[in-house]
Amino acid sequence: MTKQLAQYLVVLALSPLLLGVVNRVKAFFAGRRGPPLPQLYFDLYKLLHKTPVYSRTTTRVFRAGPVAALACLLTALAIAPFGGRPSFFAFDGDFILLVYLLGMARFATVIAALDTGSSFEGMGASREVQFAVFAEPAFFLALAALAKTTGAMSVSGIFGALTPAVWTTAAPVLALVTAALFLVFLAENSRVPADDPNTHLELTMIHEVMVLDHSGPELAFILYGASLKLWLLGSFIACSVLPRHSGSWLTDAGLFTAAMFAIAVVVGVVESIMARLRMSKVPYMLITALAFSALALIFQVGR
């Protein structure tokens, strides 16, 4: 139990570092040095000491949004896989709860954005929900395919049962699932090619535009929540491409963490070598993810 608690705390502590890695990789490709790796920690510290500013048109819904979203993500992270080790909050069917917790976090963000009454935030909320229509089933079907492949019904159980032997027998299924998870991972974390996390242009934003009115500690919650979400969705990819378990907690944890940072590097590389899609083509990318995971499930059921 202490180990399980320790791995949860490791995730909470390390997740802001992922964005630091992404940004350093991007800076490397651009020939710059880039911001320090722990930049997000500095930002969070700074924001937590600020007094938030509220628009007069907002209500309590607006203030509750970031807190509710962060609470959902913190709970969801307790279910998330960690190098195939059991998590302390695991039960059969917990991946359904996980999907709904992510959905609730989205709902809290969207409702807070709509509460401002700003046309920009309304547009962002509309885009977020529109794209979620494809991203959520893609994610859910991918998890279903994994559950069917491994025969386990909880998230940590699935990845505990995922061994190199499974890869040798069900490689197409797992490859399709991993591809689907990666596309969902990019879109849900507003990375290129679905979104551009660096733009200041409200009209082209998806996720960022919904949080424009937040400030101070609430913005810190949002930024921290975003880094948790990056870790959460990334951990599914890391665990599915890293099926080997050594049996030692330390080795497994170290390998898993290294895989997480490798994913951050991949994200940085993707962002450095391609342009983002035009807004009307983002759904196609997510439909591709949906098709991948649906296909994986069909393969598995038919096998």
Added chain:
Amino acid sequence: MKTDNHSSFIFSATDIEPEIFLDTAGSRLAAGGRAIAYFAVPEGAAYRLVLAVAFDRESRVEVYSAPLGGPFRSLTPSFPQLHLFEREIYEQTGYTPEGHPWLKPVRFTGANDKPGVADFFSVHGSEIHEVAVGPVHAGVIEPGHFRFQCHGEKVFHLEIMLGYQHRGVEKRFIGGPGPRDLRYAETLAGDTSIGHGWAYCGAIEALCGVNVPARAQALRGIMLELERLANHTGDLGALSGDVAYLPTASFCGRLRGDFLNMSALVCGSRFGRNMLRPGGVNFDLDYALVKELKLRLETVYRDVENAVSLLWNTASVIDRFDGTGTVSKQAAEGLGLVGPAARASGVGLDTRRNFPYGPYENFTLAVSGSGDVYSRAYVRWLEIQKSADLVAAWLDSLPEGPVSAECGDLKPDCGAISLIEGWRGQICHFALTGADGKLRYYKAADPSFHNWQGLAMALRNGEISDFPLCNKSFNLSYCGHDL
């Protein structure tokens, strides 16, 4: 009355009967003319309407004028290119162009005008919404108000409202030429210092009847092309930044600075301020400087070539540019668009070819055809190649001789039109002298004045999320429009 680019004419010769003025204007525009200036000069208690029409294919400019004492017939319904000119006349004289389809202030110069407070188009229906952007923006850019009428992500219409930057620069020229005037010209649009500076010098030189020495002309050419190189390179970088394509964005940001530094090497200012003077230039190049500039041009150009070729070779970038924000050739001609934006729509207009001036001879045009963001980006790349060739050629064979000539007094009661191809497009300065040989009226038209409407057209039926990209592909000046 016919005249030429950079030559003076007796202003009274342009006078025609008020009854036939508008008919003449209509027939000249219908004959393929493009209005380059249309304004009202105060004359006693009333005004005089002045219209300058350029015939691009024949390299000919015609000027007509007639007294104006009250409301006049609007020509905009037949010739949309006049819409902003007529609104400007309406704002400055108070006389209504009757039949103008959308009459409202341009720069809010009236005593009771508040910038941005005017009528806007509105749309009604279910699921229709309007998005208002600006005048305060998220980035460090100039103020302007954009109002989108949308259905979901689709834009029905974009209305652009400017005027927040109005400084009254044109009025400052009246009573000149004075020592400050060139500074005003250089800052009409800060990134077009050489373009507007040259246009001002050209007008003054024409009114003085002075010939600019060949060496000064070549030096001006070098500076103008360096300005074009810097801005086009920066634009290509900004375009790729807007589609989140990092490599070209970061390289071009630096390379733009390298071109600006070359300008600084010549005259001490990265934007070419104080390089020009009526009659010539203030700074000469010695052998060592020519060598240094050639060396730098070669290395920087090679880097630009590498950075920009990444754009054309990346499928995701091409997919994003292609077919985004299309302006048809018909719309571009109808609205009188100029510069790279017009050439990207297939309009064969470049002042350097159509109205050759200074050191430009046998200039060949760079045109792309489809009128979308891709075309506007690609035309810039073609022009970068051309400008680099021109600068290299001038550096290789700088004419010997003095770099400036003395300007005498201005000819009284004359007018002069000065057309320059700035990096954004054709710049038109129109100067008029009074009986005392001082400037009586001065009119400047930045290419942005013509092209903002082109941006609005580019968004028609497009996606609202494409606006920043389209905007960047035009990259227009707010202060150049607002003056």
